[in-house]
Amino acid sequence: MQQLTSYLSGRWVYGEGRPREIHHAVSGEALYQVCTDGLPLAESLSYARNHGGAALAAMTFQQRAQMMKALAKYLLAHKESLYEISFQTGATRADSWVDIEGGIATLFSYAGLAGRELPDDTLWAEDELIPLSKQGQFAARHVLTSRPGVALHINAFNFPCWGMLEKLAPTWMAGMPAIIKPATASAQVTQAMVKLMVESGLVPEGAIQLICGGIGDMFEHLDFQDVVTFTGSAQTGQKLRSHPHLMAKSVPFTMEADSLNCAVLGSDVTPDMPEFALFIKEVCREMTVKAGQKCTAIRRIIVPAAQVDAVCDALLKRLSGVVMGDPRVEGVKMGALVSLEQRDDVQEKVDFLLRNGCEPLCGATTEGLTLTGDNLGKGAFYPPTLLYCADPLTHQAVHATEAFGPVATLMPYQDLAQAVTLAQLGGGSLAGSLVTADGEVASQVIRASACAHGRMLVLDAAAAAESTGHGSPLPMLVHGGPGRAGGGEELGGLRAVKHYMQRTAIQGSPAMLAAIGREWVRGAPVAEDPVHPFRKYFEELRIGESLLTARRTVTEADIVNFGCLSGDHFYAHMDKIGAAQSLFGERVAHGYFVVSAAAGLFVDPAVGPVIANYGMEGLRFIEPVKIGDTIQVRLTCRKKIKKAQKSAEDKPHGVVVWDVQVFNQEGNAVALYNILTLVERKEGDF
Structure with a gap:
């Protein structure tokens, strides 16, 4: 069995200890062994700071942008090798496109944005001169400089490429090196992309390192100039965020957690309207893309009580046409979950919901699955599962329990005020959708529920032709959300770059501010x-x-x-x-x-x-x-x-x-x- 090596301090290395196995999501066969015991994990932090950090900090924003653009082109030219490995995680070609090419597009996006907006310098003067005196000879401005630290990125299993690149792009643009810790279940895909990065020769040595396995005691060696980001379950994220050393050193920690995202059907929409069909299509897509293993996937389907039967019939009809099986086989629309452990977790959560106010409309069990392909008996397949909660105001489990798979719950509302209440009961979401053709409905729902969401899609017939959909984070938009979703913000264009930099208010004469910023300001000679x-x-x-x-x-x-x-x-x-x-x-x-x-x-x-x-x-x-x-x-x-x-x-x-x-x-x-x-x-x- 192959050993999945880590890349630390310029070398590909493997630990000595009891390994953990990664299995093929579709066939169940053992693929790799992962172990980091005994590896110099703490030393990799110093290596990142002294090598990758020093090299990146010496580059101007424009040079970093050129580096990232060249790397994106290189990765795009070698994408097919990544698709081959991604099949092992149960992802279809369409699923992997979002992960692989969507991730590469993030590099392109940040490179282009920086090329247009950022200076050919290592210091970023963030704002205009702020006068502090009557005669204009004492003023201030805020500047951003690179942190002499390292960004430790702990990523989830569902997007092994995009999840890494969405953080790497602003990290590198800010002049910081990164250590990537992917989820073990899909670490082979991340490792394959990191290998391409190293082989390209385009990235300074030490700018990226990879840990395939546990991180040991790395948190104990972080300092205030370092940054930690986490994507995954809210429970794990809260545990990591409260680490005593992180709090003692005030290490910035950004969390993006799975959330109970919702889709609301407007009270104006009837089955004969195009918006109704759009709603059904969007919900089914979010349930089946990546087999529902998306942090932004729709978990709660909130519809007018008068439309519950129509929505139920339409969803069941569309879901019944979803072909499950080997993602390599033509015609298969949904593959397996990433692992048997993940499948068991989904089943456990579904069973809990069924005991707490929900009833099954389809799926909800792995028995009797019809699969397309050969040798799939040990695969981690789980069917599209639609549940119904008749009284979502009484049964709170549906707003607090997430089955991280192809599972969503349909629930009724009596009026728009109640729809807003249900949307907010999720306790904070990454993404929400409202499908309506009525501007007043849109205004009422969004104004009242935006506070509980990081991003909201308002979908009507006009937007549908070009909409990227409910669950598609875009580099220029904030990706994150309040409450259960983690309270953090990723992406968002240049906002994300600022997260990895130090903002300092500089006070002095216009002449001194011009000299420091290498940018003339009014009042300077x-x-x-x-x-x-x-x-x-x-x-x-x-x-x-x-x-x-x-x-x-x-x-x-x-x-x-x-x-x-x-x-x-x-x-x-x-x-x-x-x-x-x-x-x-x-x-x-x-x-x-x-x-x-x-x-x-x-x-x-x-x-x-x-x-x-x-x-x-x-x-x-x-x-x-x-x-x-x-x-x-x-x-x-x-x-x-x-x-x-x-x-x-x-x-x-x-x-x-x-x-x-x-x-x-x-x-x-x-x-x-x-x-x-x-x-x-x-x-x-x-």
């Missing part, structure tokens, strides 16, 4: 040069380099001509009587004329390194510009972001963010904003 900044290549521009333009006096003709050209005949610009009665007291220039006139003052018109205007951010009109006012502009290089050259044919370039301040004749700011330009680089990456 500027440097002027006879050469126009638009004549300089990306590498030649200096942060703080500034241009003070010539002046321009605004005339009545300017306002009239701009109004005719733009079609903007707003009374404050064009109507002398109306403007006199306005808060301005007289006619004023269009705000967009001021912006256009400012561009005319600072732009150098000749062909040069500036390729294009990339956009405008943070535009604010501070004071009105009246006829006869004279404006002047100060243009300052605020920050530079080097962009990777995608091919030898592409022109190498970077993004330059310019601070624009438009003043009037009294020196008062009338408009403030940033413009972004694409500026050619002298040297390419090829």
Whole structure:
């Protein structure tokens, strides 16, 4: 039997002790032995900090993004080997697609997000300058820096690839190394992906390590700069979170636990409406994808009392068409649970629900299963199981007991207020769904029940064509939930990256804040040069380099001509009587004329390194510009972001963010904003 090795301190190693076996979920045959006894687990923490952590922290956000994008491409090119191993866990090809390619897509997503939003630096200035004094020479801003620690990720069995990558992407982007501890039942899939990462040579040594088996006393060696994340059962998570050493060292702990997620059918929906069919399809999909082994799966089906029979009939009809068996066989829609232990746990929970107010509508036992494929007698199969709880307000077990398999319970509600109550009885959920065609129903239910959910899907016929579904966490959206769901947040775009970084408020003069952030801020010194900044290549521009333009006096003709050209005949610009009665007291220039006139003052018109205007951010009109006012502009290089050259044919370039301040004749700011330009680089990456 094969030994499933761990990857620690740059070596593939196996322990010495009593091993635990991993069995094929479909055939029941023994596949691997797992053991970590005697391995240098604690030493792997120091190795991560000193090797992977040091290397990642030295990389800029842009370099980390490029690393992750290259790794995602490599994993995608080798995905078929992962699919082959994933079949051992009972997953169908469709199940594995969510896990394998969905996980890889998370790497792509974070790499793209960082490439667009984060600096080409190791420090992230999170916000704008915060003035702390009248004269503006004492200010503050918050910065984010990499923790010199390690992230220990303890993952669940149901998504051995995605569960790892959803945490790795923000961890690496934050500049932290990670040690992955997958659930033993599906650790072979995680190990296969980690092997690909190591073989790729794209990730710094020590940036990722893998523990296949127990973690021993690792918690005793964690420090305040480290981070622990956990995905799994609420009971196990609570036990880990309360570890005395974690509390003594204030080690951040994020928990994402299984929850009793619900789907609510709106009171407006009837069987002849398209939303009814959408509801049935969504519930059945969540019951059968990954054989119901999803932390976001629908466990409670909350429907109007008048529609219980119709929903029951429709669900039973659709579930009866689900073909179970070997996931390799064509036509099989649902495979096995991950292990016999997991199957026994599901049966135990179903039996408990049946003793506490629920009755079976289908499934609920492994006897008499019809399976497609050969040699399946020892597989961990469990049928789609639909239960019914007639009085869900009295029988609380249905809101507190989760059978982590293809099991859901149908329950009635009398009115929307009761539907909200039932939704909240879950005690905190990762995801909830509401299917309705009525905006007022949606408003009433979501406003009242959002507090109990981390994410909510409102599904109607319009959204259905493009909806990713109830149970699909997306990299740009928060994944987590309150209460029973763990109280944590994962993913959520750049929010997740911040979780692995240290936020510090820095106070000082604008000059010092600019030096620390390597980003010019208003009030810091500027440097002027006879050469126009638009004549300089990306590498030649200096942060703080500034241009003070010539002046321009605004005339009545300017306002009239701009109004005719733009079609903007707003009374404050064009109507002398109306403007006199306005808060301005007289006619004023269009705000967009001021912006256009400012561009005319600072732009150098000749062909040069500036390729294009990339956009405008943070535009604010501070004071009105009246006829006869004279404006002047100060243009300052605020920050530079080097962009990777995608091919030898592409022109190498970077993004330059310019601070624009438009003043009037009294020196008062009338408009403030940033413009972004694409500026050619002298040297390419090829």
